[in-house]
Amino acid sequence: MKNLQTYKLDMISIGTCGPRNGRPxxxxxxxxxxxxxxxPAVVAASPARRKRFSAAKAIxxxxxxxxxxxxxxxxxxxxxxxxxxxxxxxxxxxxSLLIQNTVNANPVCESKTGESNNNVNANCTALFSFxxxxxxxxxxxxxxxxxxxxxxxxxxxxxxxPYANGVLSSTITSGNNVTSLSLYASGHGPAGLEGTVNSxxxxxxxxxxxxxxxxxxxxxxPGATTISVNSxxxxxTYQAGATVEDLDSNTSAANTNCYDTQLVNLGxxxxxxxxxxxxxxLFVQETxxxxxxxxxxxxxxxxxxxxxxxxxxxxxxxxxxANQTIAAGTYAVxxxxxxxxxxxxxxxxxxxxxxxxxxxxxxYYGATSIxxxxxxxxSGSVNGVFDNNAIVTDTSVLTRIGNDTTHNISKFDQTAGxxxxxxxxxxxxxxxxxxxxxxxxxxxTRTFVVGVVIAGSNAAAPANAxxxxxxxKSTFGLVWHIDQ
Amino acid sequence: MSSKTLKKLLLSLIVVGILASFTARGTxxxxxxxxxxPGNSIASGSILMANSVGGGAxxxxxLTAVNKNVNTxxxxxxxxxxxxxxxxxxxxxxxxxxxxxxxxxxxxxxIVGGTPTNSTLxxxxxxxxxNCDAAATTGAGFSGGxxxxxxxxxxxxxxxxxxxxxxxxxxxxFFIQEYTSSAFTTPLSSCAYPVQASSCTFLDDTLGKFFxxxxxxxxxxxxxxxxxxxxxxxxxxxxxxxxxxxxxxxxETATLSLYWHMEQ
Numbered sequence: 179m180k181n182l183q184t185y186k187l188d189m190i191s192i193g194t195c196g197p198r199n200g201r202p203x204x205x206x207x208x209x210x211x212x213x214x215x216x217x218p219a220v221v222a223a224s225p226a227r228r229k230r231f232s233a234a235k236a237i238x239x240x241x242x243x244x245x246x247x248x249x250x251x252x253x254x255x256x257x258x259x260x261x262x263x264x265x266x267x268x269x270x271x272x273x274s275l276l277i278q279n280t281v282n283a284n285p286v287c288e289s290k291t292g293e294s295n296n297n298v299n300a301n302c303t304a305l306f307s308f309x310x311x312x313x314x315x316x317x318x319x320x321x322x323x324x325x326x327x328x329x330x331x332x333x334x335x336x337x338x339x340p341y342a343n344g345v346l347s348s349t350i351t352s353g354n355n356v357t358s359l360s361l362y363a364s365g366h367g368p369a370g371l372e373g374t375v376n377s378x379x380x381x382x383x384x385x386x387x388x389x390x391x392x393x394x395x396x397x398x399x400p401g402a403t404t405i406s407v408n409s410x411x412x413x414x415t416y417q418a419g420a421t422v423e424d425l426d427s428n429t430s431a432a433n434t435n436c437y438d439t440q441l442v443n444l445g446x447x448x449x450x451x452x453x454x455x456x457x458x459x460l461f462v463q464e465t466x467x468x469x470x471x472x473x474x475x476x477x478x479x480x481x482x483x484x485x486x487x488x489x490x491x492x493x494x495x496x497x498x499x500a501n502q503t504i505a506a507g508t509y510a511v512x513x514x515x516x517x518x519x520x521x522x523x524x525x526x527x528x529x530x531x532x533x534x535x536x537x538x539x540x541x542y543y544g545a546t547s548i549x550x551x552x553x554x555x556x557s558g559s560v561n562g563v564f565d566n567n568a569i570v571t572d573t574s575v576l577t578r579i580g581n582d583t584t585h586n587i588s589k590f591d592q593t594a595g596x597x598x599x600x601x602x603x604x605x606x607x608x609x610x611x612x613x614x615x616x617x618x619x620x621x622x623t624r625t626f627v628v629g630v631v632i633a634g635s636n637a638a639a640p641a642n643a644x645x646x647x648x649x650x651k652s653t654f655g656l657v658w659h660i661d662q
Numbered sequence: 663m664s665s666k667t668l669k670k671l672l673l674s675l676i677v678v679g680i681l682a683s684f685t686a687r688g689t690x691x692x693x694x695x696x697x698x699x700p701g702n703s704i705a706s707g708s709i710l711m712a713n714s715v716g717g718g719a720x721x722x723x724x725l726t727a728v729n730k731n732v733n734t735x736x737x738x739x740x741x742x743x744x745x746x747x748x749x750x751x752x753x754x755x756x757x758x759x760x761x762x763x764x765x766x767x768x769x770x771x772x773i774v775g776g777t778p779t780n781s782t783l784x785x786x787x788x789x790x791x792x793n794c795d796a797a798a799t800t801g802a803g804f805s806g807g808x809x810x811x812x813x814x815x816x817x818x819x820x821x822x823x824x825x826x827x828x829x830x831x832x833x834x835x836f837f838i839q840e841y842t843s844s845a846f847t848t849p850l851s852s853c854a855y856p857v858q859a860s861s862c863t864f865l866d867d868t869l870g871k872f873f874x875x876x877x878x879x880x881x882x883x884x885x886x887x888x889x890x891x892x893x894x895x896x897x898x899x900x901x902x903x904x905x906x907x908x909x910x911x912x913x914e915t916a917t918l919s920l921y922w923h924m925e926q
Binding site: 230272273274275276277279281287288289290292298299300301302303304305306307308309310311312313314315317322324326330331343367368369372391441442443444445446454458521523630632638639640643645646647648650651652653654655656657658659660661662 | 691692694695697698700701702703704705706707709710723724725729730731732772774775779782783805879880921926
């Protein structure tokens with residue numbers, strides 16, 4: 179170490195006298211052999227050894243300083259030759275998954291315009307509002323078109339029954355204690371609370387990327403505009419428009435999203451356990467590209483893709499003179515509102531006349547022609563002639579709906595909620611679904627027919643009476659969802 | 663590498679692993695969209711009925727909470743012990759004692775909170791006779807022995823025809839005539855029962871035919887449609903057969919019920 183210090187001392191000392199003198203003396207070379215011009219340095223270096231140690235410290239400090247400089251700012255300075263490339267302006271942009279939801283010819287409902295600021299729109303057009311309905315009779319259907327208007331393909335597309343839910347009407351400010359949740363009564367989605375909240379239920383409030391769960395401190399009835407909750411400080415600000423969902427709903431007929439209200443109190447038409455929700459069969463049948471698949475309803479998953487859906491049709495080729503007989507053959511009819519299964523009993527009814535014939539093939543929603551086999555005139559018919567005022571029904575469909583106990587709206591809520599949501603994989607043929615990793619490509623659309631009918635009773639009279647369902651109204655929701 | 667350093671490294675790996683396991687759960691739905699159709703609704707209508715006899719108080723099908731729209735306590739149609747064989751099939755004018763008449767008003771209306779409220783659905787109006795019990799008239803001193811409801815059947819309460827079809831001949835006469843208004847002065851040009859192209863007349867054996875064919879809810883007689891909120895008027899007529907000299911219906915009582923039923 180001492181030699182090293184000496185060497186460095188020499189180097190620096192010589193260096194101070196001239197560039198060439200910076201070199202150390204070659205091993206064995208006598209100091210006296212150096213040029214005369216170097217003599218003063220040698221002389222200057224020799225007088226005091228103490229002074230040499232101070233210089234060494236200075237040099238060490240200098241080297242440390244050089245190291246620091248090299249570390250922080252001097253990198254590369256040792257490289258005389260360098261090469262470098264850079265890739266500036268690299269960008270990363272996210273795509274989008276957006277739903278455009280259209281009911282019949284109504285304005286498009288966009289997921290992105292939802293008030294909850296999270297690409298969830300709880301305020302799309304109601305599918306239907308059927309009034310004055312009766313069991314076993316066609317009520318009506320709506321067509322729903324779902325389009326992925328985003329830039330990304332949706333790997334999954336779902337249909338599910340919403341929880342009991344509502345839309346927050348008063349902003350909750352972060353940090354404030356919350357003891358109740360106010361809901362919009364109209365105009366923003368569900369009319370008040372859609373469903374029933376029981377005391378102790380967990381109530382999820384979501385706005386943008388924030389969410390928080392509260393606990394109901396009391397029950398709330400359908401239509402309520404306030405849900406009382408146990409006092410809890412808000413962890414974020416939830417603007418009016420936030421979604422409010424009861425995570426403990428849809429567990430029984432009594433607390434489903436679907437709820438019954440009594441239009442007129444007849445004395446015998448109680449709403450306890452929502453009997454009309456349980457008595458009304460819901461069906462969702464896809465018709466995209468002419469391919470049918472029954473996703474929910476009596477007949478769900480049938481090989482021919484048909485839900486049991488009433489047809490509600492009339493002949494269109496019999497004229498208006500009531501002088502046409504019906505026999506095996508093909509008949510023009512108004513577009514079917516439901517489906518006919520091959521072999522089903524098709525009835526032509528006009529006044530006291532009714533004739534029944536077996537369907538020769540499957541006929542789907544929208545069909546305008548049906549072929550039937552040999553027909554049988556019902557006993558009691560007057561003259562057995564018909565015209566375009568006749569009503570065409572599929573009595574087999576109505577019977578199957580009457581026998582179905584698992585596809586009513588109440589069951590939809592209890593068995594097809596968020597936890598058991600129905601993935602709508604692509605349909606490639608009638609009754610055939612084929613998962614391929616993308617349920618809804620960007621800009622792709624899928625079309626569904628949604629209907630509901632109060633199931634008639636197939637029991638013998640008088641047990642077939644369904645008077646408890648009179649003057650009730652069922653209200654419910656339906657969710658369409660896509661994921662990346 | 664010291665054991666202390668190794669421990670730190672392993673701990674950091676565990677932390678990373680835990681983070682990964684949590685964050686991975688959300689990767690399936692980083693982007694999503696959702697739309698909801700709230701407020702879909704389906705509402706049922708109502709079929710309710712009221713009947714009144716002779717312009718009396720209305721008897722409502724939905725009067726009580728527990729009856730489920732069936733009221734079996736409406737007014738008696740008639741009660742007479744003075745019938746005897748008629749001499750002509752033409753119904754005599756009212757008031758009458760030789761035949762039994764009941765003027766029925768059937769309305770498609772219920773009672774809600776004390777206020778009559780129309781049904782909202784049209785229906786088919788039906789009528790049937792769930793019982794017609796034959797008995798010897800108390801104090802008559804003589805009984806002809808033929809069941810006036812369904813000849814051949816036994817006397818007694820609850821006896822129904824053994825099969826669905828016409829009873830043997832020999833029963834009382836019976837008709838249902840519809841009228842245009844509550845005045846019961848203008849009958850329709852046809853007879854509801856027995857089916858006749860003209861207004862009703864008394865025909866032999868018709869009570870037995872009606873009772874034999876229409877004695878339960880699965881075998882009813884249809885009176886056609888009744889619009890929501892509409893009213894229809896019927897006269898029920900019962901008489902002894904024309905010029906019945908056999909006395910086989912003398913000293914007998916028939917106790918019958920008519921059930922009016924509306925169905926969608």
